[in-house]
Amino acid sequence: MQSALPSKKGLIVAACLFVGIVLIGETQAPTSLTSDRTIISAVTSMLILATPAIAVGALTGRGGILSLGHSFFFLVGAFGATLWAQDINLFGWHPVGLWSFVLAAIFGAIAGAIVALATARLRPFFLTLATFALALLIPSLEVSFPSLFGRGASTGNVVFKDLAVARGNPFLGEYYMAAIIFAIAAFVLGGYLRSERGRAMGAIRDDSLSAEGVGIRVTVRRTEFFALTCSLTAMAGALAAHRAAETSVQLVAVQQSFEFVIAAFLGGINHLFGGLFGAVLLRAKDLSSAGTGPSQWLGDHTFAVLGLMGLAIPPLLTNPRVKQWFRSMFAKNRAPESDTVETPPTAKSGEPDGASATEAPPELGALAQEELASVSAAKKAAVAVKDAPRPEPQGRVLLEAKDIGLHFGGLAALDGVSLTLRAGEVVGLIGPNGSGKSSFINVMAGIYHHQHGHLTLNGEDVDKAGPAFRSRAGIARTYQNVRSWPGLTPREHIMVAAGAKAPVDLASSLLTLPTSVSTTKKLSARAQELADSVGLDRIDGTVDNYSMPSLRRLEIARALAVEPSVLLLDEPAAGMHPDDLPQLVELVGRLRNPDRAIVLVEHHMDVIEATVDRIIVLDQGQLLASGDMETIKNDPAVREAYLG
Amino acid sequence: MTDLSQILVTTLKEGSLLALLAVAFSVVFATTRLVNLATGAVSLAAAYGLLWITGPDWLGGPAWLGVIVALIIGVLASVAVYYAAIVPFGRFDPTSNIGWILTTFAAGLILIEIAGIWFENRSLPVEPVLSSVFGWTGFNLSGTPVRVSELMLVVSTALVIGVLVWTERHSLSGRLFQAVAQDSDAASLQGINPRMVVVRSFVIAGVCAAVAAINMAPAVGVNQTTFQLVGFKALTAALIGGLGSIRGGALGGFALGLFVAVLRVTHNQNLEDPLLFAALLAILAIRPQGILGRVAEEKA
Structure with missing residues (x-):
């Protein structure tokens, strides 16, 4: 199954990387306001980029939806955290500080749900175009509604202020917050992808028609998943707003969405932590002090570099040898095999x-x-x-x-x-x-x-x-x-169908609560039972190796x-x-x-x-x-x- | 009356530009089923070609040479996008291979970055290619001035789109184009080389983008952001008319032109961009196949 269940090797690598980032932050934390902040600032940027990157990566890898418009939700989060948080006065309570992140997440989810509800029934291709239109909307907003922009955002609103003051370093607060947001995003996404809902997304990605045929409400699932990734992106946007002096369109260029996508692809969309690897690679140049040598050149030509990566990565990912390498790296994560999906004949032939x-x-x-x-x-x-x-x-x-x-x-x-x-x-x-x-x-x-x-x-x-x-x-x-559904194992085919009628509730799957885990176990046992009843074996491999009679049996088991x-x-x-x-x-x-x-x-x-x-x-x-x-x-x- | 004539002139002016670029999107979509997000960048490359030849700070050459060079650069850039961003992928599968949108966008960024090696990213002025014909500089349409350069834009647009529509319907290469657009596999079984037809469609898109650039550059200056943005607006126009249809692209372009003209006459031009891109979202949500597009039905 894609972008879920990374192999132990993959998990260890990701954990090491994460611990490494934390260690760097700790050891590099400047003790006075005058000391060099390059490294801690770069690590914070990495984590802020990594959050939308893993969200966009999961959306593409599991949902089959390439979003070029997540910068829009990043901006929504920034607004949610700053403008609203400062203006809202709920019975004398100003939702500042940590609450602003909750607000940002809610705004992001609402905005994402609205966009997805309007467009989720579209084929992925048109959906991508729709998200692109969103990204294009951003710069025009500042021209048309100047009053919304340019207002103070973070003044007096430093996250983890007490801690930051205690350690004598305001940057440490941002840094911890970035790490926490990333950890929340990874945990929630991981839970979702491992749950029934995540498996259903895989089925929708591979063939939405037969997914609907087993009772999955495609539009609802897509909307929910899209909104989830938007919500996580908005939280990262909120932090970006806290860091910046004022909320402006400069926070999010059209190209920033592109950066999310590049980071996701660079690290691999088939792995939950792919976006983290990508973000680290993209932001590595910030680790050295700006203004010298290759770092300077990279900074001046960011878009050329991003463009070259955009060109090079997708062909690389579709290359069979690279695919093989990925498979060996993350044993349980298979690259999309969607090129083997049969194109349905159209009914226009008369x-x-x-x-x-x-x-x-x-x-x-x-x-x-x-x-x-x-x-x-x-x-x-x-x-x-x-x-x-x-x-x-x-x-x-x-x-x-x-x-x-x-x-x-x-x-x-x-x-x-x-x-x-x-x-x-x-x-x-x-x-x-x-x-x-x-x-x-x-x-x-x-x-x-x-x-x-x-x-x-x-x-x-x-x-x-x-x-x-x-x-x-x-x-x-x-x-x-x-x-x-070529991206799913035969067992997962049957599990998706068996679980479609009554999916486990959203909170359980996001938080990996025992209900979600036990449902998965039950469905897995049910799948084994049904597979045995139709005489199907090897249900944990790929469907690629199945003969026609086995595929027919699998379809029957799925229907049963x-x-x-x-x-x-x-x-x-x-x-x-x-x-x-x-x-x-x-x-x-x-x-x-x-x-x-x-x-x-x-x-x-x-x-x-x-x-x-x-x-x-x-x-x-x-x-x-x-x-x-x-x-x-x-x-x-x-x-x-x-x-x- | 002035308002009406103003709306008419602006519709024709803006509509022509959008129609040309929308046709560039549509022609490529027809043969490849993909949206070439580098179209605006190709147009920009052609505009830089014109600036390079005619600009007084550059070669200072004659306008006709600038036009020819702009056309050549437009075609070359368009074909380069095909070979850099599309060929390496192999076969396109619209149901799953969404990475294409990414690669054409990336190719556009690279084109702009290459141009940036020689040209600054600011609005660089360009002289009109045609400012008078035998001393005649234009006329007044009930109070709205119409310059020769604007006439040239409308006439050249009509010419390019007219030739394309006629060719599509009445010539052998038009039939080949239709065959590949409808079913590339079946066409190749009939001995048609689909790749040749696809390359031709990129050449046509390059010509359209270059003609748009030649007319647009003197009016607004050569500017990376403006050109990219116009490219994306034209995508909206192409979607309104129905991607893949030449007539649809032209229709969508002028429809959008009318929309822009009405906004300008009523002094609401600051709402132009958000409304346009919101319209793009709305069209995608309501009728993604556009006005003249066909629905591809799915069958179990």
């Missing part, structure tokens, strides 16, 4: 069913017949399952689709399709490519929204509900093109983790070797449950024959026939349209 590359070719009638004859092994398994006693489909109605109509422009993908699913039954959904099978599944799962007809789930009207709501209401599905009353299996045999089909048939047989209805979309007729109670046939978006296997086989219309 083919409502979006005949994709992995779907069988159009002349399937013949193909289905051929496979019917060739896969004898599956038939044997089929006989075994068939002979087992099956419950009569007399269970209560779980899902009812009435007269569903779905149109893409002028094209009718579904035209008046009805289906009633009862508990305990397994229904086969067949039809030629483009007949509307996948569209129907997508309508039931809430990915497409039908324009006509009604859909009820357990008696509840779900016409307008999205995938996350429907998943919580009891629909789970697998996908025709496998949609896994939702504890669905309606399970939609979208072509589970696609891409499988014929030899693997008997196991699939056997697995579907085991999924049968008196409280659950299963819909199986499949082109392999032997798999259908072996598993289902009844079949409905779609053609050109309409219901062509329905009934048991014999009726369908002998239906002349079906033979002509599909079976050939």
Whole structure:
């Protein structure tokens, strides 16, 4: 899992670095106001930069959101700490000193939540642009609202004043505060990333559609995570304001956001402490007295250096050798493998069913017949399952689709399709490519929204509900093109799905309270149980090494983790070797449950024959026939349209 | 009446600049699906080219040579951004590869830093390329003066965008462009070299940025901050019109031009920048595909 659980080696290195910084601060603390403050001042800057850097790094590494606008929240924090703190008079109480940091954190979280609520449903690409717009807003604010700026900030407001005075050094107060803010940020972020909420963010990053499919509310999670990073950044901004003589836009140039990002990338976005390493590297030049040699040159050409780093780092990070090195460095942290994520085909092709590359070719009638004859092994398994006693489909109605109509422009993908699913039954959904099978599944799962007809789930009207709501209401599905989360282990896949319905509360996950830890343990055990039930082993490695049958099993286990009353299996045999089909048939047989209805979309007729109670046939978006296997086989219309 | 004519003239003036740069964003987005944040910097490089040739403190050469050099520098800088910030990445995946925005921004910073080796970072004045035609210096439109240089801006913008729109629809290279824009993989299977088309799109973006620079530099002086900022405003324009569409970029540019003109006539120009960038946020939140952009639907 990315940016969580660093290996012991990684933790030790980070701890050593942190202790090192503390030691430097202690030994270098000047004893009088006239002594050299270069080093302690540089170390403070490092820590102030490191806080937003680890926040931005986690946001990018775990959330898949690159923010170029965190300087805005840095500024919000600065205002929160100074202007507001000095102006506010709450029943005679002036929230100064340490309270100003709390205020800054709250303002940062609110500002972040507002921005994220407006933009979190965007694809990461547009989200990045939106954050960039935020960064651009900053300099124009001073031009337009000059009265807001240039006011005294830190006068008489030195943090840890007593301590600083006692030690005879005001800089020590800033330094301790910087270290404390960084420690808070690291602790809170670490807790969040290790919790259910953090794992869910990983799923959203890798594939938001299937994350929603297991019941994760994507926008809510993204907003929460974004606001958390903004809040931490604002705390660092508050300290920067305390250090500066006055709050001005000079605190945050557009390029400063860029600096956060560079520090995060430089240290590695896949590690919680990456930003700290990056910040130390970026600020190392400040350690020597300014005005001499290389330090001077670096100071004059900061943006050229930042620019070169910006150019060099991302290609370096995508380089397989560097990735390998990172893996060995932080054994549990894998670099993003998102380049292996399948790009979903778009629906604009005019083919409502979006005949994709992995779907069988159009002349399937013949193909289905051929496979019917060739896969004898599956038939044997089929006989075994068939002979087992099956419950009569007399269970209560779980899902009812009435007269569903779905149109893409002028094209009718579904035209008046009805289906009633009862508990305990397994229904086969067949039809030629483009007949509307996948569209129907997508309508039931809430990915497409039908324009006509009604859909009820357990008696509840779900016409307008999205995938996350429907998943919580009891629909789970697998996908025709496998949609896994490559940054997560198979165990984490199942844990995310099992924990999505009732995530552990925010405070527990931020503070790593026992509830959060025990929930994680419980979910991990549940994942093991489900993996065993579908015959999945090696669930702690990467999904990259999984074969197609294993991936299909993982998807089924993930769907079962939702504890669905309606399970939609979208072509589970696609891409499988014929030899693997008997196991699939056997697995579907085991999924049968008196409280659950299963819909199986499949082109392999032997798999259908072996598993289902009844079949409905779609053609050109309409219901062509329905009934048991014999009726369908002998239906002349079906033979002509599909079976050939 | 004066207000109306003032709004009209300002809309055309500001709109032309924004439209040119917005088209530069759109053309590159169409073929590569990425936002080239170095566009403002490319424009700045071209402006420095013009200053270098024509500036009395520099070479003091003729205006026509300055224009040619500015165009060449614009194209070279644009293509350089492609090879420095985009090629090393390999394949672009809009769903995950967000690092691209970072690299183009970085390339822009480097371009500016390179220019900084020779030029100071302050507003450096440039003579207008064209101040009179056979002694005629302009006319009055119901009280609003229109100078020849402003006419040149509008005419050159109309020319560049007109040629691009015509080429896109009626020529073979326009078809190649559309093919790569719609589906780069399918295009390459048909024997089209997508990289060549992408390089061409960067050349076109370079030309647009340079034409904008040639017209803008005499009006506002050559200044790093101004050029970068105009570049980002043009991104807003491109997003309004729909990234990837040439006509959309032009439309967005003039729409934004109108917005700026109304603010100026009503003496609210100090709200211009915050409103513009707030608009950028709002557009991204409400309709990220813009007015003329298409929605890419996701399918399970």
